[in-house]
Amino acid sequence: MLTRLGERIKLARLRRGLSGESVSxxxxxxxxxLHRAEKGNSAITLGTYVRIFAALQLQGDFELLAKDDELGRRLQDLKLPHRGINDE
Incomplete structure (x- = not known):
């Protein structure tokens, strides 16, 4: 997962015509x-990724991470009490 993220960061940088030095x-x-982040190094902090995304003007993409937790919502719905028509 981190390797793919790093590849996408590098592609975004290259598409914008930005050097590694300018993004760093x-x-x-x-x-x-930056080079380690683009390689998917697991030691890179979340804060560093946030700064890289902002430098590439991709902060909106970062906000999409785990946005739609479909599995979590289904599990939550299973735990909700169900009330019948006569329950009050």
Whole structure:
């Protein structure tokens, strides 16, 4: 999953014609950290990903992570008490 995320970050950077140096400066991170994020290194913090997404103007995409938790909603619905017509 992190490898695919890193690949998508790198593609987004390249599509925008941005160098690793410019994105790292905009993100306030070291260039090596950006390179590690683009490789999917698991030691990269969530905050670093947020800064990279913001530098690429992808913060809206980041907000979509786990947005629609279909399984969680189904499990929650199974636990809800069901009331019949005569229950009050």
């Amino acid at each position: 400066k905009r993100s306030n991170i070291f260039k090596v950290t």
